[in-house]
Amino acid sequence: MMFAAAALALLATLALALVRAVKGPTVFDRAQAANTIGTVAALLLAVIGFLTGRPDFLDLAITYGLLNLIGTVAVLKYFRYGDLGDPGDAEGETGR
Amino acid sequence: MLRTASSVLTLYLFWLALSGIYTPFLLAAGLGCSIAVVWLARRMAVVDHEGHPIHLGPAAARYWPWLAREIAKSAWDVTKVVLSPRLPIQPTLVRFAPTQKTEVGLATHANSITLTPGTISIEVSRREFLVHALTAAGAEGVTSGDMDGRVTRFEARG
Amino acid sequence: MIAAAEALTAVLLVAGGFFCIVGGIGLVRMPDFYTRMHAASVTETLGAGLLLLAMMVHAGLSLVTAKLVILGLLIFFTSPAATHALAKAGMTRGIEPLIGPRERAPSKR
Numbered sequence A: 001m002m003f004a005a006a007a008l009a010l011l012a013t014l015a016l017a018l019v020r021a022v023k024g025p026t027v028f029d030r031a032q033a034a035n036t037i038g039t040v041a042a043l044l045l046a047v048i049g050f051l052t053g054r055p056d057f058l059d060l061a062i063t064y065g066l067l068n069l070i071g072t073v074a075v076l077k078y079f080r081y082g083d084l085g086d087p088g089d090a091e092g093e094t095g096r
Numbered sequence B: 001m002l003r004t005a006s007s008v009l010t011l012y013l014f015w016l017a018l019s020g021i022y023t024p025f026l027l028a029a030g031l032g033c034s035i036a037v038v039w040l041a042r043r044m045a046v047v048d049h050e051g052h053p054i055h056l057g058p059a060a061a062r063y064w065p066w067l068a069r070e071i072a073k074s075a076w077d078v079t080k081v082v083l084s085p086r087l088p089i090q091p092t093l094v095r096f097a098p099t100q101k102t103e104v105g106l107a108t109h110a111n112s113i114t115l116t117p118g119t120i121s122i123e124v125s126r127r128e129f130l131v132h133a134l135t136a137a138g139a140e141g142v143t144s145g146d147m148d149g150r151v152t153r154f155e156a157r158g
Numbered sequence C: 001m002i003a004a005a006e007a008l009t010a011v012l013l014v015a016g017g018f019f020c021i022v023g024g025i026g027l028v029r030m031p032d033f034y035t036r037m038h039a040a041s042v043t044e045t046l047g048a049g050l051l052l053l054a055m056m057v058h059a060g061l062s063l064v065t066a067k068l069v070i071l072g073l074l075i076f077f078t079s080p081a082a083t084h085a086l087a088k089a090g091m092t093r094g095i096e097p098l099i100g101p102r103e104r105a106p107s108k109r
Helices: A002-023 A027-051 A056-079 B002-019 B024-043 B054-083 B103-115 B138-145 B145-157 C002-029 C034-061 C065-094
Strands: B092-096 B120-122 B131-132
Touching: A002 A027, A002 C002, A002 C034, A027 A056, A027 C002, A027 C034, A027 C065, A056 C034, A056 C065, B002 B024, B002 B054, B002 C065, B054 B103, B054 B138, B054 B145, B054 C002, B054 C034, B092 B138, B103 B120, B103 C034, B103 C065, B120 B138, B120 B145, B120 C034, B120 C065, B131 B138, B138 B145, C002 C034, C034 C065
Parallel strands: none
Antiparallel strands: B092 B131, B120 B131
8 A cells, every 4th residue: 555655755754854853953944844844744644534544634634734834924923023023014015 | 806706616616625515504604605705805905916816827727837847857856966975055046137027927936936946035026036046057047037938928918 | 547547646656755755854964944945845846746646646536636636736835935934034034045065075964
């Protein structure tokens, strides 16, 4: 069953990304690793859905993908500006 | 009006794809939610040529396959670099002026650059893009203007 | 026909898994923040794309494939935005990119 092989490959990728998250050295390296872990986790959920014959897992994968983007952007805004942005300032003009 | 109808249709199809249970109540609830969300989005004035660019559909059908091929090619190049024992990288920063006129065009160009492994757009403005490339060949690929020309044609066709 | 689809699924799964691992290896091996991002984008584009394609071939025309398409669009539209935000945040915070060819061998991992 090749889905098991793909799941193993994704787990290996997770482990490698975790190594980078632990080693750092900067917070942005860790954020990049976290982003990769999020993407891989979404894929892993989808693959596990096929592996166990439960396609419901795909809904979880989609949710995880959405949360991953929001999480990354929120964390980055925090590290770039020191807060999560004040409501009502003119920052929206320049975008991220 | 066409854009509004298309937004409702897109959201409703999204609902149908995620739901999977088609009882009359859920079908009606989905339609109601789709219409309510588009009504709110119209109040926020985000259902426009940027928020829901349906006019780019035909152009995207020609641009995306090309982009997919580029992604595959450069992903393979980066793979060879990563797996090579010497790690033959040559990180480069390049600045160049994009030729797109619209915000959608600029965003498409910047995202295409970032989506292609080996190049990342760091700073994006109307006048200038700052791009980080993993290899000198990747930097040349960005400044050669091939992708730039294609995105400009993509935006003009819409 | 079914056998051909199965074989194609297997090939795509193995290829997708391979590119995911390559991205992970690059994430560990590359010398600085910006070059690591290039490696990670291999996982997010080709790795994710091939794995999703494999699952689509396996599922055939069904609701599952529709969901896979949604997941694929989600990843392909959001990953460059996240990557760009990351690169710009790094630049704003003054992380200097390594420039030019590397002379010495990479220090142990």
